Amino acid sequence: DISHELKTPVTVLRLRWENQIADGHFNDETRAQLAADVEELTRLSQMVSDLGLLSQSLENAPKQKMPPLDLAALLQSICGDMQLLAEEKNQEFRWSLGDDICVAGESRLLRRLFINLLDNAIKFTPEGGTIEVSGKVAGHSAIIEISDSGIGMTTGEIERVFDRFYRGETARSEHVKGSGLGLTLAKWIASIHNGRLELHSEPGNGSRATVFLPIQLS
Known part of the structure; x- marks a missing residue:
């Protein structure tokens, strides 16, 4: 490789x-x-x-059985690290997570998923903006929401944002660095955990990424 x-x-x-x-x-x-x-x-x-x-x-390997994972603890660790990056841009970084969010998951991959989403939120939010992370359990799903007060995206950009190597006009015009793979991989990681990633955004009104993952039933 x-x-x-x-x-x-x-x-x-x-x-x-x-x-x-x-x-x-x-x-x-x-x-x-x-x-x-x-x-x-x-x-x-x-x-x-x-x-x-x-x-x-791209290998289309069969999904593997995932071990139980304390998602709340993982997110607490990630948010603590990402807060330092947000503070470098004088951004307000807030998070509110439930104490008992357990999923079946691979910690390395889920860490990458949420770091990719938070890295995007920080990069596309101007200095002095706000990043918020919330997590809860509803029904049989863990729902993690990441919202920002950043530059947002157009409908056309949202339609293509999960394509490999795609970088929207907004990102290019704002000279934001990136590979165009972050959201592609985030969506894939959610899918192999039998979950999904949704993205909502408006130009000038920020973005909201929501990750749905099935909870680990005892």
Whole structure:
């Protein structure tokens, strides 16, 4: 798998540069440039990982039985990490999650699903905006909603947003970086967990992503 062959050297290079920044004596301009390069390497590493998942999604492998997973605990951990990114843009990041949300799921994949959704929310929300995450159980489903006060999307963009490598005009005009794979993979991960991902948005009025996952019945 070419994604695995690419991931290791990219990760090694990123770590070397991070160590250089930490240990080296650079002027502010050089340090800022190195930090920007590390950020690009981090983005490249993420793209390589996404390509690996994309390859997996195209294999049409049969669905595997998933182990029980404390989704509330997973989301608490993810939200704590993503809040730091939101704070860098002076965004308000709020979350409200039920204590008992258990699903059958693979934590690595579900982590990627929600990180992809939250990363989009943060990237497409201007400084000073708001990101909200809520989670609850209704009937036999866990319902996780991520909403933002960002730039939103047109109806035409929503119709294509789950296509591989698609990047909407809004994203391009706002110069928001991305591979065009985040939502494709998020939808696939939801589907292999027997769930679904819905997206609602309006230009200038933000977006709302809702993930439905079947709960783990005792």
